Amino acid sequence: MKITSVEYIKGVPKWDDGPRDGLPEFAMLGRSNVGKSSLINFLLGRKKAAYVSKTPGKTQLIHFFLINRSFYLVDLPGYGYAQTARTLRESWGPMMTSYLLKRPTLSAVGLLIDIRRPDSPLDSEMSQWLYQNRISTLFIATKADKISRGKRKAQIDSIKAEFGMPELVVTSVLKKEGRMDVWRGVKTLISTRTD
Numbered sequence: 001m002k003i004t005s006v007e008y009i010k011g012v013p014k015w016d017d018g019p020r021d022g023l024p025e026f027a028m029l030g031r032s033n034v035g036k037s038s039l040i041n042f043l044l045g046r047k048k049a050a051y052v053s054k055t056p057g058k059t060q061l062i063h064f065f066l067i068n069r070s071f072y073l074v075d076l077p078g079y080g081y082a083q084t085a086r087t088l089r090e091s092w093g094p095m096m097t098s099y100l101l102k103r104p105t106l107s108a109v110g111l112l113i114d115i116r117r118p119d120s121p122l123d124s125e126m127s128q129w130l131y132q133n134r135i136s137t138l139f140i141a142t143k144a145d146k147i148s149r150g151k152r153k154a155q156i157d158s159i160k161a162e163f164g165m166p167e168l169v170v171t172s173v174l175k176k177e178g179r180m181d182v183w184r185g186v187k188t189l190i191s192t193r194t195d
């Protein structure tokens with residue numbers, strides 16, 4: 001995917017404060033610290049488009065990036081970290097549920113899963129909730145550099161089995177891996193949106 005332009009539009013607390021130009025959007029979803037903002041920077045080929053931090057809870061708003069003037073990539077706050085500021089922890093549920101259910105231009109989401117933690121109950125809950133609410137989902141494993149090559153296949157198979165998913169895109173921002181695969185998935189889901 002050739003990126004000809006990236007514009008940061010804004011960060012908002014509520015779904016209906018987002019852009020209203022009708023362009024489709026793809027949002028990155030997952031636990032705090034799983035690597036959503038890092039993956040967005042990697043996809044965009046920009047080091048500092050989205051804020052990245054070692055401390056969970058960095059992203060606190062719904063951030064809209066306009067790509068090639070034709071669609072949005074959206075960076076969301078993460079879920080599931082006890083250390084996250086209490087205000088964010090309490091507001092995450094209502095804020096995200098209404099964004100995911102009400103935002104009319106949301107085409108699909110990427111559900112990011114840390115490759116080392118296939119058995120996180122929160123991730124399975126989120127995956128089931130997305131399925132029940134008919135939200136198209138691209139499953140993306142992050143931080144593939146954290147496990148050895150030898151263990152990788154077994155790990156991928158066990159994640160796929162746990163989530164019952166046919167496809168898992170494997171990424172490592174550190175090793176610059178999986179960029180084209182994610183873009184392929186994003187483009188397919190944006191263009192096959194039907195309702």
Ligand SMILES: Nc1nc2c(ncn2[C@@H]2O[C@H](COP(=O)(O)OP(=O)(O)OP(=O)(O)O)[C@@H](O)[C@H]2O)c(=O)[nH]1
Binds near residue numbers: 055059143
């Ligand atoms: N080794 C490794 N570290 C990564 C990778 N991707 C992200 N990280 C690190 O993981 C930490 C969290 O990354 P973020 O991108 O801020 O995570 P996030 O999901 O946006 O977190 P919140 O905004 O808190 O929800 C940072 O220290 C990143 O450098 C990766 O592919 N490999």
Ligand SMILES: [Mg+2]
Binds near residue numbers: 037038058076
């Ligand atoms: Mg973030």
